[in-house]
Amino acid sequence: MKKDLLSISDLNRKEIEYLMEQARRMKREGSPPLLSGKTLALLFEKPSLRTRASFEIAMYQLGGHGIYLSPEEVSLGKRERVADVARVLSRYVDAIAARTFSQDTLHILAGHSSVPVINGLSDLEHPCQALSDLFTIYEKKGRLTGLTVAFIGDGTNVANSLLLSACQLGMTFHFASPPGYDVNEKVLNQGREFAALSGGQIRLTNNPDEAARDADIIYTDVWASMGQEAEVEKRRLAFSGYQVDNKLLSLAKGDVLLMHPLPAHHGEEISVGLLDDPRSVVFDQAENRLHLQKALLVKLLLNPKVSGK
Ligand code: CP
Secondary structure, three states, X not given: OOOOEOXXXXXXXXXXXXXXXXXXXXXXXXXXXXXXXXXXEEEEOOOOOHHHHHHHHHHHHOOOEEEEEOHHHHOEOOOEOHHHHHHHHHHHOOEEEXXXXXXXXXXXXXXXXXXXXXXXXXXXXXXHHHHHXXXXXXXXXXXXXXXXXXXXXXXXXXXXXXXHHHHHOOOEEEEEOOOOOOOOHHHHHHHHHHHHHHOOEEEEEOOHHHHHOOOOEEEEOOOOOOOOHHHHHHHHHHOOOOOEOHHHHOOOOOOOEEEOOOOOOEOOOEOOOHHHOOOXXXXXXXXXXXXXXXXXXXXXXXXXXXXXX
């Protein structure tokens, strides 16, 4: 049976912890060519730096190969039905990492593919980013349970995946956004269910100061994501007052970590220069995409049933 990663909630707590341990081991010790002869298709409808580069390099370092299929080449759903693309690629490759406009497209791909499909970002979730972020927090703090993440900004795909995974791991998730820019409602309900089991908590507010107070991690993301270019001005107005800056960081704990999935819009969601602050672990997050995704690829391609089940 293949296993897909379309949502972070496709992984249970034990599996998330297993991936972090494997990522830590590979980062420290390097990785043998466990995926020799294997190929990953990178099927992208949107631009990418980190996701594309980290997946391609992960495959290379594991002895395998990544093949990038650009939006122009494939024109998913326009030149060819999504289902047919999935069936064809399944005959060539061992897994598909897909970046799509819609989460529904990922479900169609997975439903017609005989190989694992990995969500490389959709409108709803960005599970690989959230896993890498949790791994980064774990590396820096030595634990996850009991920590408070304060997400300041838009209810993006990253916010959704981070909320779900934080709640699975017994963390407290604060979310501050202007009215109307909340996290997805279904995600919120699922997060509440996870939190009830793990001892985690969710706190929603329109006040960034309230969210940031005594937080262990302050996290932000762009105010207008890919595909929302027409809303840039409207969003700039809505989010004024939600910028992460020194003043907001000073409300958090003294050893707070500043996180951002990148790309950043300096001077919008994050003040100019703050990415270089000693509290920023933003480039560790970017690096950890590589280590975490190596662990994920090995698990999905070689031993989907091993550990954490
Ligand atoms: N954070 C992230 O997914 O970056 P890219 O859009 O460059 O892949």
